[in-house]
Amino acid sequence: MLDLNPSLKRTVGMRDLDKALADILTIRSQIAAGTAFRGYGPATMAITGVLALLTTVIQAWWLKDPTGHPLTFFLSWLATATLSAALIWIEMLARSRRHHSGLADAMIHQAAEQFLPAGVAGALIGVVLWKFAPETLWLLPGLWQVLVSLGVFASVRSLPRSVAFGGAWYFLTGFAALLIGSTTHALSPWTMGLPFAVGQLLMAGLLHFASGENDGED
Helix, strand or coil, rough: CCCCCHHHHHHHCCCHHHHHHHHHHHHHHHHHHHHCCCCCHHHHHHHHHHHHHHHHHHHHHCCCCHHCCCHHHHHHHHHHHHHHHHHHHHHHHHHHHHHHHHHEEEEEHHHHHHHHHHHHHHHHHHHHHHHCHHHHHHHHHHHHHHHHHHHHHHHHHCHHHHHHHEEEEEEHHHHHHHHHHHHHHHCCCHHHHHHHHHHHHHHHHHHHCCCCCCCCCC
């Protein structure tokens, strides 16, 4: 028999190893796609709702003219959103390691992939309106709520199906905020914060009641 050159053997062996690793990653991704994600915790979700409510109350008391100070208005909400996202991310890492073990990285990647487009779109829309059309900043609260609803709907396939009610809430409140804002073109902490406060508490409740059910496990 013709013996293969040692370098050719190594090349063939590396190709086989690369293919095997690629197959493993594909299988892990497929398993993750069919597994209910348990990285979002009801308690942290509720805390983000409380943070939104606190920001609303503080702005209503302290910021008398939000429309006249849009940068202050949105920076306050940016800080609240950043803190909320950090809390959710930290808990998501811990819960994923606990509940998903070896699939944790794939599950986290999948969750980020589902919601990230909506988050990036919201940030870019905010920058564009602020830079080039500041007179339309009143649109942002409603647009952000609609984008959150789209992010929630995109995540439903790996979460309890009842979470879709949270997406529906943000969808309806987003368009309600746009309708209200269209009459005055004014910024209000209530049209921004109250929907997020109620929405996050609703999401917390949905996750809590679904945690002991098979909803989303199918």
